[in-house]
Amino acid sequence: MSDKKQKKQHKLKARLPRGFVDRSPADIRATDEMVAKIKAVYERYGFDPVETPIFEYTDCLGKFLPDQDRPNEGVFSVADDDEQWMSLRYDLTAPLARHVAENINEIQLPYRTYRAGWVFRNEKPGPGRFRQFMQFDADTVGAPGVQADAEMCMMMADTMEALGIAHGNYVIRVNNRKVLDSVMLATGLGGDEEAWRRLAVMRALDKRDRLGLQGVIQLLSPKGRVDESGDHTPGAGLSDEQITRLLNTFGWGEEGSGSKSSVSSGITIGNLIDRLEQYEVSAEGARELQTINELVRSAGYGEDQIDIDPSVIRGLEYYTGPVYEAELLFPVTNEKGETVVFGSVGGGGRYDGLVKRFTGQDVPATGFSIGVSRLMTALKNLGKLGQEDVVAPVLVTVMDGDTASLGKYQKFVQDLRQAGIRAEMYQGNWKKFGNQLKYADRRGCPLAIIQGSDERERGVVQVKDLIEGKRLSGEIADNVTWRESRPAQVEIAEADIVSEITRMLAEHAEDRAKSS
């Protein structure tokens, strides 16, 4: 075997686990900017940050979920050295419940808190769906009244506004788990033996935005639905009458029917209450919605911001009361060139049972979660993010590698830094000078400072404007001329470096402002 071949076999393939991404400088800066804006809103509402680790003991995370027949499915788990199972958190709510329960004696309830962090899901990744992503949550723990839910809705709306999403481009849609329960009961889906059917119905209803009303009806019917690849999804097995009753309650049926047929939230709720009473099931959930509606209206929020909508589902099984969802309404163009509505960027609801399973005592709570990456994609589409690019540093090039010369270069750099200007000295192989400018060019450096022995003796430096030079390059075809003409280059005194560089950078900024 040749040396070459042996070398080859030792070479590792660099590869990223599927569903994970490396984050670029632009992405990190954009995220920081967005998170800062969200945080400012939460702080103003009087919420305090708290952070929990990314690992939790597995039993603290998920086994309580009623719809989870396979407890460890979907989470990344490892055994600790004492053989206890730990998992990476898959949301920020379960860890918060654990934190509150564990510190229940120290925490002053109601506890108003927020946190941003990475969560992990061991699922099949897809476009825009990763196995690690960031959520930004806010919760009020120990607040039993729907006024806490109303406040959450208002805070979500304020967050959207703070991010520059205008009225009409978003809406917070509010429903109540109890309404869904009543509707299920009215449709004849009460009782434990119908639990699977209720689940199937809710899954079907939740797919309306993707499959359309006809798709939902197929999934509700006994026939089920056949997709493009020929795969068959079993239906929920509802009768035509049951389906009609369901759809009419949500207002998805015939024109003018159902609760959502009116333009006013007040009338929506009135219709809903009438209908539930007519079916002889509890209207408590609907009355809670009525309270929330009145609270947000008197706080000045319009129906274009916070809207009561009985068709909001939210998949989470642990919700016990009001649920809410932030939806973006503006159209975006996806990778395929299709125009689609962006959809949900976050949601939440009331989870009164989550802390109780640790403490045994009632600790009602409500909160919501924002999908940071997803919302960021949306903001980019709106042009609300990453508008101002960070200017690359000024490069001080190295002509001579002796310690005295390097010391001078380093001093230039420090002077610039102290004036608040990003600057760096070239740290590669300084003997190839052409490479230094090539480096500056590709990094996007606006200016390069050059000082050889000749300039040093005279106490001056050359300042090269790389942006102007790039523009001039189009007019020069011959390389010898290009080099000798030294385009866009000026000589200044060492003492003037900071003031001159400051002036030149300000000119660049002005040009950028003009062209955009």
Add this chain to the structure above:
RNA sequence: GCGGGCGUAGCUCAGUUGGUUAGAGCGCUGGAUUGUGGCUCCAGAGGUCGGUGGUUCAAAUCCACCCGCUCGUACCA
């Protein structure tokens, strides 16, 4: 999980009915040019043809299984 499509250089791809040593463009490295980015020219490095097994005198090419990517679907705390 189920079904369809696709895997050839760092990237985008060509490669004829199975037939000699698998190619191009871009990128990368060096040089023309020991102190000046772009353009141009020259040279060079870089490949288990996704993996394993099979059919064959002969496989990048045909077959089987596996892995990965992708689209649809299911699930999604």
